[in-house]
Amino acid sequence: MNFKSLVFAAIAVSTWAASALADHLPGYGDLSGKVTNQVPGLLTAVYATQTEKNVTFMVFAVNGTYRAVNLIPGAYEVTVKPALGQVFTDGFAPQTKKVTVAADGTMTVDFNLKPQKYAPDYVGGMSYTGGWADEIDGITDLPESPDAVVEPYNKIFPAGRGRDLLENICMGCHTPNLYAYNYDRRYSSGRPIKDKDGWAITVDRMFKGVAFSNQAKASYFDEKLLPPADYDILVDYLATNFGLEATPRAVQLEKEPELDDAALAKAQYVEYRFPNTKDLPKRGTHTLGFDPDGNIIVMDRNGGIVWLDPRTGNSKDYVGRGGGESLVLDRDGTVWYGGVRHFDLKQNIDDKYFFEGGPKGRPIPVSTQIFDKNGDMWMSLLSGGGLAKWNRKTDNIEWWDVPHLRSRPYGLTLDHNGKVWFAEYHNSSLGRFDPATGEFAQFEVTKEAPTNIRRLAADSKNMMWTATWGSRGYQNGSLFKLNPGTREVKSWKIDIPYANPYDTAPDSKDNIWVATDNYIVKFDPKTEKFTRFPVTVRTDIPRLSITEQDAIWFAMRNAGHSGGYGGTVVALYPDKDAIKTYAGRYSDQSVHSMIRQYKGPMTKVTGVTKMMSANPKNPGAYAKAVGLPEGAIENTANGLTSNSGASRE
Numbered sequence: 001m002n003f004k005s006l007v008f009a010a011i012a013v014s015t016w017a018a019s020a021l022a023d024h025l026p027g028y029g030d031l032s033g034k035v036t037n038q039v040p041g042l043l044t045a046v047y048a049t050q051t052e053k054n055v056t057f058m059v060f061a062v063n064g065t066y067r068a069v070n071l072i073p074g075a076y077e078v079t080v081k082p083a084l085g086q087v088f089t090d091g092f093a094p095q096t097k098k099v100t101v102a103a104d105g106t107m108t109v110d111f112n113l114k115p116q117k118y119a120p121d122y123v124g125g126m127s128y129t130g131g132w133a134d135e136i137d138g139i140t141d142l143p144e145s146p147d148a149v150v151e152p153y154n155k156i157f158p159a160g161r162g163r164d165l166l167e168n169i170c171m172g173c174h175t176p177n178l179y180a181y182n183y184d185r186r187y188s189s190g191r192p193i194k195d196k197d198g199w200a201i202t203v204d205r206m207f208k209g210v211a212f213s214n215q216a217k218a219s220y221f222d223e224k225l226l227p228p229a230d231y232d233i234l235v236d237y238l239a240t241n242f243g244l245e246a247t248p249r250a251v252q253l254e255k256e257p258e259l260d261d262a263a264l265a266k267a268q269y270v271e272y273r274f275p276n277t278k279d280l281p282k283r284g285t286h287t288l289g290f291d292p293d294g295n296i297i298v299m300d301r302n303g304g305i306v307w308l309d310p311r312t313g314n315s316k317d318y319v320g321r322g323g324g325e326s327l328v329l330d331r332d333g334t335v336w337y338g339g340v341r342h343f344d345l346k347q348n349i350d351d352k353y354f355f356e357g358g359p360k361g362r363p364i365p366v367s368t369q370i371f372d373k374n375g376d377m378w379m380s381l382l383s384g385g386g387l388a389k390w391n392r393k394t395d396n397i398e399w400w401d402v403p404h405l406r407s408r409p410y411g412l413t414l415d416h417n418g419k420v421w422f423a424e425y426h427n428s429s430l431g432r433f434d435p436a437t438g439e440f441a442q443f444e445v446t447k448e449a450p451t452n453i454r455r456l457a458a459d460s461k462n463m464m465w466t467a468t469w470g471s472r473g474y475q476n477g478s479l480f481k482l483n484p485g486t487r488e489v490k491s492w493k494i495d496i497p498y499a500n501p502y503d504t505a506p507d508s509k510d511n512i513w514v515a516t517d518n519y520i521v522k523f524d525p526k527t528e529k530f531t532r533f534p535v536t537v538r539t540d541i542p543r544l545s546i547t548e549q550d551a552i553w554f555a556m557r558n559a560g561h562s563g564g565y566g567g568t569v570v571a572l573y574p575d576k577d578a579i580k581t582y583a584g585r586y587s588d589q590s591v592h593s594m595i596r597q598y599k600g601p602m603t604k605v606t607g608v609t610k611m612m613s614a615n616p617k618n619p620g621a622y623a624k625a626v627g628l629p630e631g632a633i634e635n636t637a638n639g640l641t642s643n644s645g646a647s648r649e
Helices: 161-168 176-180 196-207 228-241 261-266 557-561 591-597 621-625
Strands: 006-014 029-036 044-050 055-061 065-071 074-082 096-101 106-115 149-151 249-251 268-274 285-290 296-300 304-308 315-319 327-329 335-337 341-344 349-355 366-371 377-381 386-391 396-401 409-414 420-424 429-434 439-444 453-458 464-468 478-482 489-493 503-506 512-516 519-524 529-534 552-554 567-573 609-612
Touching (some): 029 044, 029 074, 044 065, 074 106, 096 106, 176 249, 261 529, 268 296, 285 567, 296 327, 366 409, 377 409, 396 609, 396 621, 409 591, 429 453
Parallel strands (some): 029 106, 349 609, 453 503
Antiparallel strands (some): 029 065, 044 055, 044 074, 074 096, 268 567, 296 304, 304 315, 335 341, 377 386, 386 396, 420 429, 429 439, 464 478, 478 489, 552 567
16 A cells, blocks of 8 residues: 555545444444545544644545544534555645534545645655754854755665665664765764765764764774775765765655555544643653552653643643653652653652762663562663662662673563563663572574664563664664573564664564554564554654554654654554453553552652662673673763773774
C-alpha cells in the first residue's frame, strides 16, 4: 500500500440515528463514515480532534469506510488526510468540518476525495520542512528552517570509499538526514554547519576523544575502524558533500513498508497533545508511566512533568520538574526521574540525590530506572558506564562500574528471575548483572559494529528482545531474540527503510512490539510475521509501555522537538472493539509492575538534598577487564578522572 496525495472536495455530515457501531464505553460517543473515490493504494486516515481537551482519535479508512469508537464528548474537528502527513502536496489545504459528539451518541462524517499533484516523500522521524524555527543556545530569533530538497540516497551519498567509511562507522549512531540536512538546529534533528576543519574536529572527537567527556573510559568507536590511510578520505568526503554551501536535503523514501489492511481497519490511536506554552515553549515528551489510579505521568525533557487522566483528557503541568529522559512510578504514585529526583505531585516537592564532589555535588547520570519486587530501584548510568541501585531500606545509592569496553548502559530491564539487563550502547551487546552474586555477563547480539542498541525487554520465558537503532548505512534495523541459556541469537529485518528501531516490549501473548520512526510494529514470534501501524504524525518513538489490555502507549519525541508540534502521549489500540477502559495499568506479569509486589513502607518525600558516595562497589573492575594497568583509572561516578598517559582502550 502506497502513500499518494489527495485533496478534499465535499464533506457531508449527518447524525446517525440507529447505531451500527460496536458497543462503546458508557458516556463516550462514536464516529463513522464513508470515504468515496479513495485513491487505489492510498493510505487514508481520519483524525477527529476534541478541541477543548486537545485529544485526537485517529483511524484508517479501508475499503471506503472508517470507524472510531469511544470518543470523549465535545466539539470536534474531523479531517481526512494521508496517514503520518508523509505526503507534502503542492498547495495542499485540508478541509475540516466542525461537529459535536454527544455522550452515548453516534455521528457520521462522509468524505469525497479527489487526487492532486504530489511531491516525493522523505525518510526519518523528524520534520525537514520549513515554517519552524529552533532555539539554539538561548538564541530565539533564528530564521525558519528551510524545506529540504528530497533526493535519492545514492545522489546525496555518492558511492566510494568515503561513503563506505561513513556507513560503517558514523551511521552506527547517526541518521543519514543528520548529514544531508545542512541546517543548524538542535541535535538530533540538525547539526552545526561545518567546513573541512570543522569536520576534522568532529571526526577526531569521535574516534580519538572520549565518549560523553568520560576521561576514564574509551572513545565512541574503535580507532581500528578508521586506519590512518582512510582518515583524510572520510574528512574530505564529509567536507565535499556536506560542507558550508551544501543544500539542505533529505533522503527520498524509495519503498513504502508493506501494510495489512485488515489490521489497520481494526486499529485506533488516541493522541493526547500538550501544546507548547510560555513556560514550556519547546516540549520534548519522552518517557511515561502509570500511577495507581490509571493516570499517565509523562516526562518532558525540557523542564516539566505532565499528569494526564486518559479517560477525560484532563491534564496538568508541573513546570520546573522533569528533565532528562527517565521516569518511573513508585507504588504510592510518587515519581522518580533521572538526576536523581523523587517527586511528590500532591505536595509539589522533591528530594534530590547527588554524588559527592564539589560544593553542590554532582548529578547522577541516569538514563533508565526500574523497580524490583523488593522496592529497590535500578538505574543505568549511560555516561558514567555504570549500573546503580537505590536501596529503599538505607535510602542510599550504590553503583558498579560495568567491566565491559564501550558498554555505556542505556536501556534497562529486569527478567522474571530478578536479574538486571541493560543495552550496551556502543558495543552491539546486552549486559546482565546478577544481584545475588554480583557478577556481570555480556551477550553479543550482532557482530556488526559499531551499532547502536537503545533498549531491550524480556518476554514471559525470559527470552531477551532488542533491536539495532543504528546499522550499516542505516538502511534497515533488525529485531533480535537472545536465548540467555544457550546464547543463541536469531534476527529478523524489520523491513522499514531507515526504521531506527528504538524500543521493544512484549504484550500479554508474547507478541513483541517495536518502536520505530513513524511506525509501531508488531512481531508474532510464532508466525515470524510483522504487522506495521503508521502513527499519527511523523516522529521518532523512544519508549513503549504496554497495559494489561495490550494497549501500546508511547510519547512522540521529535514531533515536538523538531516539528514544533508540542508534547504528546499516544495509545495504540490494535483492536478498538476490545477497549474496556482508557486507564493505564501494567499487567501483573509485566516486569514493570514488580513494584506492586513490594508491601513494605513507602519512602516519604520531604524536599531535602541527599549526598551519595561517588565510589563504585567494584573499584578497578573495569580497568582489569579491559586490560589497563593496575591503578590506571581512578573510578568516579562520572568517570571524570584518569591517570595521565593511561590508555583508554
